[in-house]
Amino acid sequence: MESSIKTPTETAGTPVRIAVVIPCYRVIPSVMDVLRRIGPEVERIYCIDDACPEGSGRYIQEHCRDGRVQVVWHEQNQGVGGATVTGFKLALKDGAALVVKIDGDGQMDPALLPRIINPILAGRADYCKGNRFFNMESVQSMPSVRLAGNAVLSFVTKLSSGYWNIFDPTNGYVAIHARVLAELPLDKIHRRYFFESDMLLRLNTVAAVVEDVPMTALYGMERSNLRIRTIIGPFLVNHLINSIKRIAYNHFLRNFSAASVELTLGTASLLFGLIFGAIRWADSITTGEPVTAGTVMLAALPVILGIQFLLSFLNYDVRNVPQIPLHKRL
Secondary structure, three states: OOOOOOOHHHHHOOOOOEEEEEEEOOOHHHHHHHHHOOOOOOOEEEEEEOOOOOOHHHHHHHHOOOOOEEEEEOOOOOHHHHHHHHHHHHHHHOOOOEEEEOOOOOOOOHHHHHHHHHHHHOOOOOEEEEEOOOOHHHHHHOOHHHHHHHHHHHHHHHHHHOOOOOOOOOOOOEEEEHHHHHHOOHHHOOOOOOHHHHHHHHHHHOOOOEEEEEOOOOOOOOOOOOOHHHHHHHHHHHHHHHHHHHHHHHHHHOOOOHHHHHHHHHHHHHHHHHHHHHHHHHHHHHHOOOOOHHHHHHHHHHHHHHHHHHHHHHHHHHHOOOOOOHHHHO
16 A cells, blocks of 8 residues: 655655554454444554453454554563564564554554654654644643643653653653654564653754654543552653763763863862751851851852853753754665
C-alpha cells in the first residue's frame, strides 16, 4: 500500500513507508477503535502484546481483519518502553522510513498522525512528539493529577534532555525518522515509563532536532496503568542521572567551551560560599559571637558569583538546542 501523504521524495517515485507501533497492555476496550481509525497512509502496524494478562494480542488477532496489522508477543512484561523498542526494531528491519508510536488506550487520536509526522516530512525535524499543553482547552480537560505531574516533569526534562524548546515530555504520541532511529542505542533506552524522557536524552547525544506538535488528549473511561505517586521519585532520580550524563558528555567529553568553564567555576564558587557560610553561621551560634562584615562578604560573594556563572551556563545551554536535522546529515 502506497502512502497517501505527499512528500518531496514522492516526486522521484519513492513513497514514504510509514509504520505504527502500538504497545498493548490491558487495552482490549479501546484498541480495536484505535486500529480502525489509522489512515491508509500507514503501511504497517505492529501491535506488541507486552505479556498482557487479558490477552490483548490474541483479541486483536481474533477480531482484526486489517492486513497491515502484525501482532507480536512478549513472554515477559517489559513495560511500554520495551514494547515500543520491539516495534521500532521490527519497523527498521522491514524498511520503514518513518515510525510512529501510538498508545492503544484511546487517548491518542490516530487522525492526528499526519500532523505529527508533517515536521519530519517537511525536513525540519528528526523526532516529533505531541504537546497536550499547547491549547488552553486541552489543559482544562486534563485530570489535575496528570496536570501537576506533567508540569513538574516537563521542567526537569528540559535540564536532563537539553531540549529547552519542548514541553509535555511524557507524551507518548511520537514519530521518528528511521535514519535517526537507527543511530540510537535502542537496547540501552529505559524500558518502562521513563522511556519517553530517556529517548530525548539519546536524541540529544546525536544532536537530533525535536519538535512539539499541538494535540488534544482524549480522556474517557480507559484505565491508566500509570501511577504518578509511585513513579515521581524514580523519575526525578533518573532525570538527575541523565542531567549529569548529558552535561558531562556534551560540555566536557564531546566539547569544551566557555560554558564548561562557567559551569565548573560556578559550581565550585557556589559550594564554597554555601559551605563556608554554613560553617561560620554554626560557629556564631555556638560561640554567641556575631560574624564580621568581612566574613559575611567572604561567604556571600562566591554565592553571588556562582549563581551568575551558572545562569550564564544555562543561557548557553538553552541556545545550544540542535537546529539542523540529523537525517539530512547522515
